[in-house]
Amino acid sequence: MFPWALRHLPGPHQELFRYREAVRGFISQEISRRKLRAPEASEDFISCYLAQITKTVDDPVSTFNEENLTQVVIDLFLGGTDTTATTLRWALIYMVQHGAIQERVQQELDEVLGTAPIVCYEDRERLPFTRAVLHEAQRLSSVVAVGAVRQCVTSTRLHGYSVPKGTIILPNLASVLHDPEHWETPCQFNPSHFLDKDGNFMVNEAFLPFSAGHRMCPGDQLARMELFLMFATLLRTFRFQLPEGTPGLRLEYVFGGTLQPQPQEICAVPRLSSCSPSQPPAGK
Numbered sequence: 447m448f449p450w451a452l453r454h455l456p457g458p459h460q461e462l463f464r465y466r467e468a469v470r471g472f473i474s475q476e477i478s479r480r481k482l483r484a485p486e487a488s489e490d491f492i493s494c495y496l497a498q499i500t501k502t503v504d505d506p507v508s509t510f511n512e513e514n515l516t517q518v519v520i521d522l523f524l525g526g527t528d529t530t531a532t533t534l535r536w537a538l539i540y541m542v543q544h545g546a547i548q549e550r551v552q553q554e555l556d557e558v559l560g561t562a563p564i565v566c567y568e569d570r571e572r573l574p575f576t577r578a579v580l581h582e583a584q585r586l587s588s589v590v591a592v593g594a595v596r597q598c599v600t601s602t603r604l605h606g607y608s609v610p611k612g613t614i615i616l617p618n619l620a621s622v623l624h625d626p627e628h629w630e631t632p633c634q635f636n637p638s639h640f641l642d643k644d645g646n647f648m649v650n651e652a653f654l655p656f657s658a659g660h661r662m663c664p665g666d667q668l669a670r671m672e673l674f675l676m677f678a679t680l681l682r683t684f685r686f687q688l689p690e691g692t693p694g695l696r697l698e699y700v701f702g703g704t705l706q707p708q709p710q711e712i713c714a715v716p717r718l719s720s721c722s723p724s725q726p727p728a729g730k
């Protein structure tokens with residue numbers, strides 16, 4: 447009710463404020479460094495935003511200013527780091543849990559990529575099983591279980607329900623990602639959810655980990671790219687398994703904003719047949 451009061455109350459949230467200040471300080475430094483550069487030498491987000499501030503300096507309704515720039519960069523960091531890293535952690539855990547699926551991904555990567563030195567995003571078209579496995583990891587882990595809090599700006603009707611202006615909306619994304627009407631085995635890891643009968647990759651309209659509509663995640667394309675490149679490269683290079691003597695995986699999530707896996711160790715064992723130009727896999 448009184449968010450400003452939190453600033454003055456002692457407690458663990460003070461640590462959060464300290465981190466927030468540290469991040470703001472780091473971003474301010476980056477902004478200052480961009481300002482010292484020649485405009486034509488700059489092509490990144492901060493430089494483009496600074497150029498926009500200059501362009502709109504005489505526009506009284508412009509929202510381009512340094513304070514907003516700092517906040518937007520914070521939003522991109524907040525939205526883009528934990529989500530992607532957590533999804534990748536779940537994907538590796540599922541690979542340890544489902545050894546046969548991991549091997550099938552590695553077989554596909556070896557067969558399709560051969561001795562190619564790196565994985566490219568375009569390769570996903572030729573890697574339907576790998577792509578399906580990654581989508582399934584994203585679906586089942588459902589790391590952003592509830593989308594961002596939104597408010598309805600105008601009264602509307604949705605599926606027969608009236609939604610008055612001002613209503614607070616909390617999209618329950620996990621309910622869509624685990625909807626038994628859309629997924630054959632909603633609570634089990636099953637890459638077939640994204641494969642047709644011939645083994646081709648198949649889109650499913652209920653795959654909405656990035657939400658939907660005008661305010662859906664603006665980083666979805668970047669996230670898809672990062673996840674594919676990292677997952678394929680990791681699986682190509684290592685076999686993931688439990689360390690010897692470990693009782694088993696812990697699959698219950700911990701809530702920390704996103705649904706995170708519990709801290710646990712898994713081993714990344716270099717694959718003997720790992721594809722590199724100097725060390726082609728057997729038979730290639």
Ligand code: HEM
Pocket residue numbers: 521522523525526527529530533589590592593594595596619655656657658661662663664665666668669
């Ligand atoms: C697996 C990765 C990711 C998932 C699952 C994810 C999911 C989401 C979801 C569900 C929302 C709320 C959308 C809504 O309210 O309708 C969101 C918002 C957002 N995401 Fe992502 N995201 C991911 C990666 C990223 C990346 C890589 C970036 C940027 C670098 C990013 C930046 C943002 C920002 C800035 C918002 C707030 C947008 C707004 O308020 O209009 N996200 N994301």
